[in-house]
Amino acid sequence: MAAYNxxxxxxxxxxxxxxxxxxxxxxxxxxxxxxxxxxxALRRYAMEITLAxxxxxxxxxxxxxxxxxxxxxxxxxxxxxxxxxxxxxxRVAYTMALRADLITPIADGVEYRMRHGDTYFHVAxxxxxxxxxxxxxxxxxxxxxxxxxxVLRIPLADDRREALRAAVAGAPASxxxxxxxxxxxxxxxxxxxxxxxxxxxxxxxIGAIQEANNMGxxxxxxxxxxxRVPARAN
Numbered sequence: 001m002a003a004y005n006x007x008x009x010x011x012x013x014x015x016x017x018x019x020x021x022x023x024x025x026x027x028x029x030x031x032x033x034x035x036x037x038x039x040x041a042l043r044r045y046a047m048e049i050t051l052a053x054x055x056x057x058x059x060x061x062x063x064x065x066x067x068x069x070x071x072x073x074x075x076x077x078x079x080x081x082x083x084x085x086x087x088x089x090x091r092v093a094y095t096m097a098l099r100a101d102l103i104t105p106i107a108d109g110v111e112y113r114m115r116h117g118d119t120y121f122h123v124a125x126x127x128x129x130x131x132x133x134x135x136x137x138x139x140x141x142x143x144x145x146x147x148x149x150x151v152l153r154i155p156l157a158d159d160r161r162e163a164l165r166a167a168v169a170g171a172p173a174s175x176x177x178x179x180x181x182x183x184x185x186x187x188x189x190x191x192x193x194x195x196x197x198x199x200x201x202x203x204x205x206i207g208a209i210q211e212a213n214n215m216g217x218x219x220x221x222x223x224x225x226x227x228r229v230p231a232r233a234n
Contacts, residue, residue, distance in 0.1 A: 001025045019142045027119045052214045054090040068184045069094045079122035109156035116148040191223040
């Protein structure tokens with residue numbers, strides 16, 4: 001793992017490995033332990049993960065708008081892409097069960113409750129926070145695992161803090177009037193339901209449901225499937 005991160009020539013050299021590499025090895029070990037402990041649960045939750053193809057012109061804010069997923073959460077589900085520029089054709093993972101419950105606004109930022117598998121490196125990338133600033137705010141070491149349930153204090157600039165507060169409250173931070181008037185429902189497909197029936201029931205279109213769920217032109221849905229349904233607000 002160290003050779004993969006730092007290069008084979010760095011392993012065993014005088015002077016040791018970079019702190020980033022040591023943290024990487026610790027993080028991989030943490031993932032390995034979680035896979036062993038929670039294999040069945042992880043496989044069940046993985047069935048609710050959807051992959052979206054990055055399109056030409058997509059950046060993180062645009063992809064967030066198109067998928068109706070908060071940008072911080074989109075980055076959090078893609079930790080190894082979170083601080084990189086997106087390229088067309090890449091696959092980005094997201095879930096339809098949004099997790100606004102993980103965030104609590106505070107005076108100078110937000111508090112984030114760590115999940116199993118989170119590392120503070122990935123959290124920093126997801127929220128666009130400098131690592132040293134995050135360490136300082138939480139008295140973290142350079143090489144450290146942070147357990148699930150631990151609440152991280154994340155200092156944010158005013159504009160990012162307000163955008164996050166709007167996302168947590170369920171209100172759009174910006175966008176055209178039609179986006180403000182719309183809402184997205186989570187719907188578990190029942191036996192016998194069709195896309196056309198769902199579209200009629202919620203005052204939307206088949207195309208809108210397909211786009212919200214990255215289905216392309218597919219119309220086949222199955223019982224138990226979780227769908228995002230764009231619907232008009234009452």
